[in-house]
Amino acid sequence: MTQVMKNKWAKLKRDFFMQPTEEVARQLLGKVLIYKVNSNTVLAGLIVETEAYLGLRDPACHSYGGRKTKRNATLYMMGGHSYIYFVYGMHYCFNIVTRSESEPEAVLVRALEPLQGIETMKVNRGNTKLTSLTNGPAKLCQALKLTTAFDKIDLVHNKSILFIAESHRRPSTIERGPRIGIDYAGKATSWPLRFFYSDNPFVSKGKST
DNA sequence: TTGCCGATTACCT
DNA sequence: GGTAATCGGCAAC
Numbered sequence: 001m002t003q004v005m006k007n008k009w010a011k012l013k014r015d016f017f018m019q020p021t022e023e024v025a026r027q028l029l030g031k032v033l034i035y036k037v038n039s040n041t042v043l044a045g046l047i048v049e050t051e052a053y054l055g056l057r058d059p060a061c062h063s064y065g066g067r068k069t070k071r072n073a074t075l076y077m078m079g080g081h082s083y084i085y086f087v088y089g090m091h092y093c094f095n096i097v098t099r100s101e102s103e104p105e106a107v108l109v110r111a112l113e114p115l116q117g118i119e120t121m122k123v124n125r126g127n128t129k130l131t132s133l134t135n136g137p138a139k140l141c142q143a144l145k146l147t148t149a150f151d152k153i154d155l156v157h158n159k160s161i162l163f164i165a166e167s168h169r170r171p172s173t174i175e176r177g178p179r180i181g182i183d184y185a186g187k188a189t190s191w192p193l194r195f196f197y198s199d200n201p202f203v204s205k206g207k208s209t
Numbered sequence: 210t211t212g213c214c215g216a217t218t219a220c221c222t
Numbered sequence: 223g224g225t226a227a228t229c230g231g232c233a234a235c
Contacts, residue, residue, distance in 0.1 A: 051227070060227070071220065089217030091228050108227055138228050181227055206228085 009034055009044075009165035014156045016164075017079035021098040021105040024079075025052035026176075026195050028096070028107060030169050032115065035144050036161040041120055043144050045112025045134055046167060049196040049203045051179045053095070055105040060185035063104035074152050075104035082153040082162060084146055091138035094146050096155065096164070110137045110180070110194070113202040136204040172197040180206035 009032065017024060028047050035043045053061040055075070062072040062085075074083040075097060083095040083106050095106040112134040114121055121133050121143040134140040141147070146162075155163045175198040178190050196203045 053227075062227080067221095069220070085227085086219065087226055088228050089219075089226085091226095093227060095227085110227085136228070179227070184226085204228095 009163075011160075012156065012164045012166065014078075014080050017096060017098050017156070018100065019098070021052045021054055021107060022193065024096070024098045025050040025107045025193065026174065028109070028164070029174055029195055029197060030167055030171060032165045032167045033094075033109060033112060033140075033144075034163055034165055035146070037117075037120070037145075041117055043117035043120060044115045045140065045144075046115055046169060047109055047111075047164075048113050048200045049109075049111035049194070051108040051110060051195070052193040053106050053108060054193070055099075055103055058105075058185075058191075059188040060179060060182040060191075061105070068104075072104070075106055076101055077152065080154060080156040082150055082155055084141070084148050084151040086148055087138075092141040092147055093137045094141050094144075094150075108137060109140065110206075111135045111196070111202050111204045112140045112143075113200060114143070131201050135202045136206065139204075172199055174198070180204070 028050050031047050033045050055061050055063050056066055063075045077097050078101055079098045081097040083097050084092055095108045098105045114133050124145050125133055125143050134143045153162050176192045176195050179194045182189055
């Protein structure tokens with residue numbers, strides 16, 4: 001009998017992303033974001049910082065109050081899809097849609113600890129300093145070359161080259177606090193929906209007012 | 210080390 | 223016409 005090559009990465013399934021969004025945000029810490037560029041190149045990073053965006057009732061969320069536009073339509077897809085948008089005229093942010101189609105919520109992936117394909121990431125970033133490679137939402141998109149071309153990707157599909165996987169990393173201390181860069185969101189500005197590993201050097205330097 | 214500011218454009222009012 | 227789920231550079235302390 002032929003030996004079947006076992007996949008190194010165990011892809012997360014739909015159920016994981018259908019959970020309450022805060023739960024998904026917390027549990028994504030320690031998981032791995034993987035992009036199989038081609039047969040030679042795999043880019044992978046440990047998720048070390050996330051933010052939950054709670055849909056209709058969250059003034060900081062793009063779908064607040066039921067807003068639905070061409071840009072945020074992805075939020076109304078089933079949990080497990082990628083939501084990548086263009087912001088500040090030059091940057092991209094990578095999110096993962098959570099919950100059902102009637103609950104337009106998502107988790108923003110804010111920082112990764114590079115695991116694999118580091119040389120390629122350095123080329124993509126034009127930067128040689130390891131700790132600046134993926135310590136911010138737009139930085140990690142640049143490192144992995146994630147653009148709106150990867151918006152609406154089903155991350156749990158069998159054949160998907162972009163997905164989230166389990167890791168066997170020993171758990172670290174999880175801290176939580178206000179989200180970054182949402183000063184316009186009124187009372188929600190202080191909601192503690194940002195999750196991160198307190199002792200990880202790849203967490204972003206963003207300030208949460 | 211902190212803090213301000215410009216870049217640059219799609220999207221919303 | 224204003225602003226954004228950001229980043230990097232540069233000035234001031």
